[in-house]
Amino acid sequence: MSNEGKSKVNLESQDISQGMQNIHNSIDNFVNSAGVEAVYGKPIKSGDVTIIPTAEVFCGMGFGLGMGTFKPDADEGTENPEVEGVQEGDHPSEGAGMGGGGGGYTFSRPVALVISSPDGIRVEPILDRTKLIIATLTTVGFMMGMMGRMMRGGR
Amino acid sequence: MSSRLQIENRAGKPIVIGKNRITPFYQSVGLNMPQINGGMVWNRPVSVLAVNSDGEESVIPVVDVTRRIQIAIFSSGLFILMLTWLLSRVLQRERSE
Numbered sequence: 643m644s645n646e647g648k649s650k651v652n653l654e655s656q657d658i659s660q661g662m663q664n665i666h667n668s669i670d671n672f673v674n675s676a677g678v679e680a681v682y683g684k685p686i687k688s689g690d691v692t693i694i695p696t697a698e699v700f701c702g703m704g705f706g707l708g709m710g711t712f713k714p715d716a717d718e719g720t721e722n723p724e725v726e727g728v729q730e731g732d733h734p735s736e737g738a739g740m741g742g743g744g745g746g747y748t749f750s751r752p753v754a755l756v757i758s759s760p761d762g763i764r765v766e767p768i769l770d771r772t773k774l775i776i777a778t779l780t781t782v783g784f785m786m787g788m789m790g791r792m793m794r795g796g797r
Numbered sequence: 798m799s800s801r802l803q804i805e806n807r808a809g810k811p812i813v814i815g816k817n818r819i820t821p822f823y824q825s826v827g828l829n830m831p832q833i834n835g836g837m838v839w840n841r842p843v844s845v846l847a848v849n850s851d852g853e854e855s856v857i858p859v860v861d862v863t864r865r866i867q868i869a870i871f872s873s874g875l876f877i878l879m880l881t882w883l884l885s886r887v888l889q890r891e892r893s894e
Contacts, residue, residue, distance in 0.1 A: 781870050785877065
């Protein structure tokens with residue numbers, strides 16, 4: 643490998659380690675976003691009453707990196723000799739490339755309110771009606787489907 | 798490289814409201830999957846430790862009512878389904894006899 647090629651590979655490995663560092667920093671930030679500050683919100687004051695909202699927080703993420711190098715065989719010529727400036731028998735130069743991608747998902751749902759008043763501290767649960775309606779419809783749909791299959795099987 | 802599941806209860810910073818002090822506790826479930834370069838974190842509130850002006854301590858659980866009702870709906874659906882299946886089997890046997 644030529645000196646130019648070696649320095650190119652060194653630069654690429656530096657890029658990769660830099661990229662990995664950035665990804666790890668992103669993961670740390672992402673995980674910290676689901677910390678106690680997200681679970682217990684900032685206290686909200688209203689007269690004598692202070693409310694602290696609580697929520698469940700879920701976050702997930704994944705990423706991928708890949709790289710490849712191209713080194714032509716010594717006896718391999720250009721595949722397309724008609725390209726301008728390239729003559730038949732020319733050897734294409736070495737090449738390398740890298741790419742990566744990632745994705746994440748964060749979900750938060752209110753669970754309860756911690757209420758501090760002159761009477762004391764109490765916890766009031768929050769009922770998510772939409773989730774309950776979806777759960778009921780899903781269960782009823784699943785039950786009807788399974789019962790239908792049972793009835794067809796019984797005949 | 799293997800998956801790493803971590804479940805731990807953690808305490809947050811105490812919050813002082815007037816003469817009351819509230820210490821929040823939450824459960825953290827973390828799954829690290831190095832094989833697929835990913836992971837997940839699930840945090841949910843568990844309880845609060847309340848200390849009033851007299852110094853009395855009380856632990857108040859943070860109940861997720863929505864989750865409990867959801868589980869109850871799914872469980873009752875499965876239970877009814879199993880009961881129906883058992884009844885249909887018994888009826889089939891009686892008919893065949």
